[in-house]
Amino acid sequence: MRPTKQEFQRIRLRTIHIKTLLFLGFLVIMGFIGLLWFARPKTSELEKRDLTKFPSFSLKGVWDGSFFSGVETWYADTYPLREGLIDANTKMEQLYGFKTEQIINNGEKADAIPTGTVDLEALAGRGTTEPASEPATDSPAPPATGESGGTTVSTEPAEPVTTEYNGHGAADENHDLEKAGSIYIADGAGYGLYYFSESNSARYCLLVNKLAKNLAGKAQVYSILCPISAGIMLSQEDQEKIGISDEYAAAEWFYRNMDASVKTTNVVPTLKAHNDEYIFFRTDHHWTALGAYYAYREWCKVKGVTPHELSFFEKTYEFDGFLGTFYSNSNKDPSLAANPDTVKAYVPNGTNKMNMFVANNDGTFTEYGWRIVNDVSNYNKTQLYAAFAGGDQAYNYVHNEAVTDGSSVLIVKDSYGNAFIPYLIDHYEYIYWIDFRNYKKWCGWAGYPDPSISNLVERKNIQDVILCQNISIAGSSSALDVMESIYK
């Protein structure tokens, strides 16, 4: 029935009133929620980062606008409904097309991997391998015993302290050097993509060679370049289709250009041989404990020791529901959410006690007694890889009293090393590991003016140095900038 003019006017007017009320009401409610400062989250478990803080006021910031842009970022980044909105947005974006596969953070470029030897210095783009020497500092002499500087440190033997440490260290400016990078997602699994960079890789080799030279006669250097998952798990054909670099050839390139004194092991063939097993996570860029175990067996061959069988480990843990970095990097890809990982961890037999130094927000560190393989069943499901080796703390040490030969090892690592470390515990009496991303900062706090690996090796009389890093980070210029000050 055709509405009369009066009816039309009346309904139109009522519509306008309701529309205005709905619109303004919605804005006011959302605005009000935005004002609930106490409801604003401070950290994002999913993204593993502290959310933006309210900027500190400064006249300069007001003058150049940085204060206001900081407020704007803070407002959006900590908006109380943000996580829910992101979830809804991800679901909406599933409707954009026929999404069965995707590549995230595309845009890296692979250099061809040359065969034969190369001129590292020319490739690295520098005339000299010696960086400018660092100015001497007036830092106090290192303490005679214990590992600590500052005032909050315990030098007692490791006793797990679970009530204080909450699993979060302070965000370190370098912790972002390791990233999931480019990811290929297909059939409910993510794969980290590797792109060889010739000049950066040359820089890495130069650093390793310099370190080996400095340690000649003092310690044996081992290099394990941990593979990235796509190069192991995807078929050659798929790898070529995506346009990534061959990880075996790349690792060979690295090792060919390392000093002959460095003992190397290319773990790509072994891992490829086991790629029908659960050696890489589907939702996270790391290898699993099993993947790390096969690499460990290869290292044992080079070291000349007998590897422990998996059955050797008396205690194991399994944590279900892991949704790792691929999941968060893909804005919570639903196909990954449907395929959560299980984190399995093998507890060392000799000891599960470790000590670690966790960064505080004020630049200091606190030492905690911890567990090498930790029960993370109460952790957020995005953080289960933290089960291994205390996560990425700057400086860590273990005294395994089950071994009494005085043997010692230092593992210089990124987070790939975490899953690898537990297997080494039963081979050594003293095990140290440092995360290259924040070790220098720790040295500054602990009162060691020289953050070099060789300095640590001398101080601790370390016999073996294992460089356990992923092949991608060994070709990342920002990571190399950080390594520069400690790989010597």
Add this chain to the structure above:
Amino acid sequence: MVFSSLIFVFLFFVANIITQALVTDMRKKNIVMLAFSLVFYAWAGIRYVPLLLGMTFICWFSALLIQRRRSPKAKKSTLVACLVLVLLILGVFKYTGFFLRNVQVLLGFPKVIPEIVLPIGISFYTFQLLSYVIDVYRGDTEAQEKYWLLLLYASLFHQCIAGPIVRYRDVNQDILYRRVKQTELSRGITRFTVGLAKKAVLANGCAAVVRDVFGIAQDAELTAAIVQGTSVSGMWLVMIAYTLFIYLDFSAYSDMAIGMGLMCGFHYKENFNYPYVADSVTDFWRRWHISLSTFFRDYVYIPLGGNRCSKGRHIFNLFVVWGLTGMWHGASWNYILWGLYYFVFLVIEKYLVDTGRIPKALRHVLALLIVAFGWMLFRFEDSAQLGAALKGLFGLNGNDFTALSSRLVFRNNVLFLIFCAAAATPLGKTLSNMLKNLSQQNSLCLRLYGIWDAVLPVLLLLLAMMSLAGNQYNPFIYFQF
């Protein structure tokens, strides 16, 4: 602050419309509006505010002088002095770096090029103020006696930083006597939310498609290498997505400005009229950024003689206008090239090819191709990237026709891109009009249309919020554990 940010929508804008509704006295209303506009402008840094105040003062003072002076010569000299001064200031802030870089390339000096930060919105508000002074000179409008009211015109946050370029004579009455009609409030709400969702969901989504093909490299050299390595189909995908992005982005800002204006009683002219349905380049420019083209038409092209002159002179006039149009968009050669690219096609359409003889469908496709190719010139300021992109479109970089990465980006976004393409046509408007007509013929339809009309803005706000939160979600997530 940008319109498409949570703090703008939920804090600034809410506060603005509430205060505008509560304050009834027009003088106070304007004072409040000016305060909001200055806060909005100062948000990018207080350092830019003195320039806005100064430029407005120069134009306010010059216009008063022009109006008060009796002799045409004196009026003209005042106008010229004002134009020179204002354009000089614009030139210093916008083009010094560009000019010196070119001098450096040619002559080897200066060794150091000063980094001058471009004050936000300077190109827009300068043109608004210029149009005001020229209109006063021409007697098309009265000079504004009150400085602060002219400042309100120049700084009005709806259009100060991203257009449309509003003429003083078009909003003067609204500044002094505006009233909000209920129907206009309703239209404004819909227009604003359509614009916000268009920007947050569609434009940002198209930008993400470009990003997904080209990747996230920041380094210019690496980006050039990536562009060079992009497959032919990938490059075409970028061209299509960028073509959609730039329209959806820019027109969304105009939608929001027009919508917010309507909610407060300001009436801004349309700035876009579905430019991608144009069937010629001439037609495109009648539909694209209308406030800018009419500015150049009224204040440059016609004073130069327009088309009522010899052929040679007309071509010269077009050359000047399109060279300036290019320059206005940015201080880089690619923008000038982009402007002159249109000059060439406009001359061809005017003097060499009778487009009327080309079949309509083909005419439309040709116009779209010319426009889309033009956006590639616009997209790349870096000459190495631009060269690689242009060659890449024609398969001259030695790449395959297609690659997995761009194929996936296409497949994962194909429905979205189709939707965006539809959103760039009058389809939505036609559907909306059909519904409206239907509602006038049937009571049930009237009620259903009412529900749709009332709920749509909230739905659009929700979608925009989701996208804004999602896009601010940092894709570079790093790991402490």
